[in-house]
Amino acid sequence: MTRRQFAVSSLASATVLRAQPRSVRGRLTQTESKPSSLTLSDGKSVALEGDGQTTGVLGDPRLAGADFEVLGSFLPSGVFRIDPIHKRAVFVHKDGKRLYVTYWCAVCAIRTYTPGQCWCCQDDTALDLREKLDVD
Numbered sequence: 160m161t162r163r164q165f166a167v168s169s170l171a172s173a174t175v176l177r178a179q180p181r182s183v184r185g186r187l188t189q190t191e192s193k194p195s196s197l198t199l200s201d202g203k204s205v206a207l208e209g210d211g212q213t214t215g216v217l218g219d220p221r222l223a224g225a226d227f228e229v230l231g232s233f234l235p236s237g238v239f240r241i242d243p244i245h246k247r248a249v250f251v252h253k254d255g256k257r258l259y260v261t262y263w264c265a266v267c268a269i270r271t272y273t274p275g276q277c278w279c280c281q282d283d284t285a286l287d288l289r290e291k292l293d294v295d
């Protein structure tokens with residue numbers, strides 16, 4: 160490895176360090192035209208982005224104004240990118256508890272992680288905030 164390559168790779172690892180997962184907590188603020196954002200306790204607003212299923216959760220009207228926490232990292236643009244849905248990076252704080260956001264079809268006993276219809280019976284799933292996740 161040349162000195163120059165070494166310098167470049169040190170720079171790359173510094174970038175990785177800065178991009179380590181972080182969490183942001185605030186009020187989930189939904190607007191029609193823009194992606195959902197979090198309003199922090201100091202009044203600052205953090206724009207959120209995530210994958211399709213995560214975006215579905217952010218846009219769920221049942222969660223509007225919720226005390227929300229997301230895990231992910233800030234992009235250089237200042238937008239907070241939430242970790243992919245399978246990492247379960249979205250939480251609601253309620254009654255002093257940190258709850259996972261899940262959706263439940265009681266008819267089929269099927270749990271999903273984004274709002275919508277049950278893939279089995281096509282019924283609307285219910286919002287189900289849970290302290291623990293079943294092993295899946």
Ligand SMILES: [Zn+2]
Pocket residue numbers: 264265266267268269277278279280281282
């Ligand atoms: Zn169902």
